[in-house]
Amino acid sequence: MRLELRINGSVRSLEVEPLKRLLDVLREDLILTGTKEGCGEGECGACAVLLDGQLVNSCLVAVCQAAGASVVTIEGLSSSALTPLQRSFVECGGAQCGICTPGMIVAGQCFLDSGAAATDEAVREAIAGNLCRCTGYTKIVESIQHAARETR
Amino acid sequence: MKPTITGQPLARIDGHAKVTGAARYSAEVQISGVAYGVLVTSACARGRILAIETNDAEREPGVLAVITPKNALRLPDTKVPENDRVVQVLQDDRIVYSNQPVALVVAETLEGAMHAALLVKVHEEKEPATVRLDDEIKNAFEPEPQSASGKKSADQVRGDPARGLREAAMRIDETYQTPYETHNPLEPHATTAVWNGPDRLTVYDATQGVFGVRKKLAKMFALPTGNVRVLTKFVGGGFGCKGTPWSHVILAALAAKQVGRPVKLVLTRPQMFGMVGGRPLTRQRLSVGANKQGKLTALRHESVSTTSRFDDFLEPAASVSRHSYACENMATSHRLVRLDIATPTYMRAPGEATGGFALESAIDELAHALKMDPLALRLASYAETDPTEDKPFSSKSLRKCYAEGARRFGWAWNKRSPARADGMLVGVGMATSSYPAYFSKAEALARMLPDGTALVTSGAVDLGGGTYTVMSQVAADAIGLPMDRVRFDLGDSEMPEAPRSGGSQTAASCASAVLLAGRALRDKLVRMAVADAGSPLLGARPDEVLIENGRMTANGRTDSFADVVKRAGGAPVEERARAGPDEARKKWSLHSFGAQFVEVLVDPDLGHVRVKRLVGVFAGGRILNARLARSQLMGGMVWGIGMALHEETVYDEKIGRIMTRDLADYHVPAHADVQVIEPYFIEEEDVHVDPAGVKGIGEIGITGTAAAIANAVFNATGKRVRSLPITPDKLL
Ligand code: FES
Ligand code: FES
Numbered sequence: 086m087r088l089e090l091r092i093n094g095s096v097r098s099l100e101v102e103p104l105k106r107l108l109d110v111l112r113e114d115l116i117l118t119g120t121k122e123g124c125g126e127g128e129c130g131a132c133a134v135l136l137d138g139q140l141v142n143s144c145l146v147a148v149c150q151a152a153g154a155s156v157v158t159i160e161g162l163s164s165s166a167l168t169p170l171q172r173s174f175v176e177c178g179g180a181q182c183g184i185c186t187p188g189m190i191v192a193g194q195c196f197l198d199s200g201a202a203a204t205d206e207a208v209r210e211a212i213a214g215n216l217c218r219c220t221g222y223t224k225i226v227e228s229i230q231h232a233a234r235e236t237r
Numbered sequence: 238m239k240p241t242i243t244g245q246p247l248a249r250i251d252g253h254a255k256v257t258g259a260a261r262y263s264a265e266v267q268i269s270g271v272a273y274g275v276l277v278t279s280a281c282a283r284g285r286i287l288a289i290e291t292n293d294a295e296r297e298p299g300v301l302a303v304i305t306p307k308n309a310l311r312l313p314d315t316k317v318p319e320n321d322r323v324v325q326v327l328q329d330d331r332i333v334y335s336n337q338p339v340a341l342v343v344a345e346t347l348e349g350a351m352h353a354a355l356l357v358k359v360h361e362e363k364e365p366a367t368v369r370l371d372d373e374i375k376n377a378f379e380p381e382p383q384s385a386s387g388k389k390s391a392d393q394v395r396g397d398p399a400r401g402l403r404e405a406a407m408r409i410d411e412t413y414q415t416p417y418e419t420h421n422p423l424e425p426h427a428t429t430a431v432w433n434g435p436d437r438l439t440v441y442d443a444t445q446g447v448f449g450v451r452k453k454l455a456k457m458f459a460l461p462t463g464n465v466r467v468l469t470k471f472v473g474g475g476f477g478c479k480g481t482p483w484s485h486v487i488l489a490a491l492a493a494k495q496v497g498r499p500v501k502l503v504l505t506r507p508q509m510f511g512m513v514g515g516r517p518l519t520r521q522r523l524s525v526g527a528n529k530q531g532k533l534t535a536l537r538h539e540s541v542s543t544t545s546r547f548d549d550f551l552e553p554a555a556s557v558s559r560h561s562y563a564c565e566n567m568a569t570s571h572r573l574v575r576l577d578i579a580t581p582t583y584m585r586a587p588g589e590a591t592g593g594f595a596l597e598s599a600i601d602e603l604a605h606a607l608k609m610d611p612l613a614l615r616l617a618s619y620a621e622t623d624p625t626e627d628k629p630f631s632s633k634s635l636r637k638c639y640a641e642g643a644r645r646f647g648w649a650w651n652k653r654s655p656a657r658a659d660g661m662l663v664g665v666g667m668a669t670s671s672y673p674a675y676f677s678k679a680e681a682l683a684r685m686l687p688d689g690t691a692l693v694t695s696g697a698v699d700l701g702g703g704t705y706t707v708m709s710q711v712a713a714d715a716i717g718l719p720m721d722r723v724r725f726d727l728g729d730s731e732m733p734e735a736p737r738s739g740g741s742q743t744a745a746s747c748a749s750a751v752l753l754a755g756r757a758l759r760d761k762l763v764r765m766a767v768a769d770a771g772s773p774l775l776g777a778r779p780d781e782v783l784i785e786n787g788r789m790t791a792n793g794r795t796d797s798f799a800d801v802v803k804r805a806g807g808a809p810v811e812e813r814a815r816a817g818p819d820e821a822r823k824k825w826s827l828h829s830f831g832a833q834f835v836e837v838l839v840d841p842d843l844g845h846v847r848v849k850r851l852v853g854v855f856a857g858g859r860i861l862n863a864r865l866a867r868s869q870l871m872g873g874m875v876w877g878i879g880m881a882l883h884e885e886t887v888y889d890e891k892i893g894r895i896m897t898r899d900l901a902d903y904h905v906p907a908h909a910d911v912q913v914i915e916p917y918f919i920e921e922e923d924v925h926v927d928p929a930g931v932k933g934i935g936e937i938g939i940t941g942t943a944a945a946i947a948n949a950v951f952n953a954t955g956k957r958v959r960s961l962p963i964t965p966d967k968l969l
Binding site for chain 1: 248249251252253254255256257258259260261262264265267346347348421422423424425471472473474476503505506700701702703864865867868869871872873874875876899900901905906907908909911914
């Protein structure tokens, strides 16, 4: 089936299987490999993207559900310069192997955009759906809080 | 001393690529014409494939092949190299564990292959099988030394442990168990295989070591080693399971050959339970005796661990007891038990993580029985020299780690006083951490380009620990350049050989090679300058030339690396160097040490344990980059929390199948499990361990943690949990 998606600001028209996972459309068809697959079952958050501003796990979204919607991936968060949140992840050591990082940053950005106060509790809640096997999380929470201080 | 770049807490240089999504991992390399492979795996734990129905799958549009033992290309050689894991690659009809590959679907698209894989029907003939340790423990056997860590013998005795136990004022004799665990790096295993002609193979693999993959592929496909190239630029965590190439790596290459197309094969999360190893189950008996002052009189540590029917992997759990405490009478032993499981493998701190739990729990039990501060008891038997090998330690700052940890944590021992706060039971505990300092042969190439920048290469991989960054730092200092004029590249088997990233040895081995290659290049450039008629430095003595930021100065005159290269014709000037352990190193016992202190809260009604604060102080030789090292230690400590409280690969013992086959059922620590984690270092200058003075910090963070937590849980509740993980049911 042919459908239109707005991906990182530009409209893309695709000929795809309607039940194909949005994750695979991004990674395999559009070569937007910044979005990662950790589990394929909605447990790890590595595949997180924004769908009309909502945080979703793209491994659980059939591409037809995204028809006509706007999708923002990690590649769409920054243009030439890094965002404050991306800078904070580099500075604070929020990334080690980096596989969870795009999902963490998309979830973190979604939280920052909500304008909520970046308390420990709130940040942890915001990324409760994202697993990291390397960092032990502390640095990720710090990265988001650091970016919150920078931008507000 | 001149300030150096090495040691500075710089941010990781691959950070930009990782936060923008630009970093390409093995599954993301773009190869034109690539086809997708999806594995089908066995249900039963032992038996035979009777038949595989492939018709439905083959009829699906876009399916290129359904490869089964019936039609799979025959490999010229099914034997694996020495010290490598045995694999199951569709060469026969045997099923030797549940979740073993039995077929491989290759299709034009990923979803096509996934769908077709569901249509493949496997008929199995089951044979009696068991995954229960108790069923087979009567057949426990002594492993060959080569399957033991570091080729050490399975057993070791010193003095007279029986007498030491008899004469002790207090004895502990208990059995501890650690469960099966699964590494679960967040990046699934992924291999893309491309044949460039009938006998040339290129593989992009999520691996901890490109040279091991090359060796195995070359052997099994009977190719000259030089005809196989393996690349790995970014790896999404490994922790041991990507240390040796497993079945899927060989199968990707086999399928690519069979269908005549590049093939990409990515494991699903459930397929990562079994097929790519895991931590074996250990059962360890500790018999420990001490005199009234808490000085150890005997230490016996007997470990049994599980392995598969067809391959030996030994978890060297008792080894930790060989180096930890001063004790005249010691015995350690390892036995293996074969079960119908997949072969286990190294998992973060193999031996020390599991053995340390048993040893450090037993030491705590002994202290409690003697009504002694467990820290004081540890100091009473502090090993000044290695108690088994009778060698001095190359460096050992454990006393400082204890003192600094106790101070930072506020350790104050008052026997046992169950405290309560907000309805929670509060407890504190501590334990010792240790891990051997490994150092293996490594080579590096340093090249000065005509623009005055250097390119340094070594075929290591960066699992996320920061190899790209710290090697650039070491290279910059060694050559005499600022960071931004050095590029370090890795992850390619065409580069100089480096050991696999495992056993916390990459920093030590690779940094030593980079250091030597960088210095050799610098010296060569100086020699060229002073002998060059076009150089202002002509005639200067090499040893009076000072180097800074790519400029050489002597007697008020200067020349630059860039000019030397240009005057010599503009071809890059290069030097290669090799580092590796020598005879002198054998005179020393080489280990990192540390101490961990923990406060836990236990819910008295629900039995739920929370780690409120975990303080660890570690001495691991020279720290190349404190920011990255801290982050890695934190990760290790959180692994310790997972090991203590959550992680367990659970089998259905009736059918021999792993039940916890995804991240919903297998609990890795999540945000909510982690509160305050504080790692600190004691810097050590160790000139014996390796040229870079590095002992490695990738693994030590997880050692001792589980014991410290179990000891704190005992302090809070009076309940001693000797079988991990400490789940609520064990406390109620
Ligand atoms: S891959 Fe989507 S949540 Fe894990
Ligand atoms: S950095 Fe490796 S999983 Fe988070």
